[in-house]
Amino acid sequence: EIVLTQSPGTLSLSPGERATLSCRASQSVSSSYLAWYQQKPGQAPRLLIYGASSRATGIPDRFSGSGSGTDFTLTISRLEPEDFAVYYCQQYGSSPPSTFGQGTRLEIK
């Protein structure tokens, strides 16, 4: 099983700051199969990034994804108040075919 470890567990920042979220895989992951999601309380997750770096439809360009192999990053260039939420990475690969990271909580400082 490929384990995804997200860091930090909680990130405290102010609006306007830059956020950098990490997702590290226990084995190499194809970039085609690495996605990032945002989840707010009481809501379903929302797809932000697929293929490690492609923004989903309607996602602002302040969100960007990068990385390859075992190290992937989600960057939010300038935090807006609505960006404070929990973020998950997800991979698809071998057995089991898909796993999520444990999440990073982005909170207002």
Next chain:
Amino acid sequence: EVQLVESGGVVVQPGGSLRLSCAASGFTFDDYTMHWVRQAPGKGLEWVSLISWDGGSTYYADSVKGRFTISRDNSKNSLYLQMNSLRTEDTALYYCAKDIFPVRFGAYGMDVWGQGTTVTVSS
């Protein structure tokens, strides 16, 4: 409007069975891989299962393999999850979700999600 609506979540005793349903609308259902994802109360997301657009291929998380069965009826634009031998640790909000690319098998990214249906396993 592209929409997924789950149903079937109830309170069930350990060892019991349950079938969840997900009704899809607003897109060509039989073009897409579909998923079930769950979230235990206060916890993170857990991928459960996926099924190819034609129902010919399925995968499961180790935690549910042999107990859960995913299926679909493309004539009814519906996805299902048959859950047997339920355990207390299966208590969660269950989401169905659509994968982003048509006619590709895998988990490239889930771009449409339902609102979820709650399953509680308790005596």
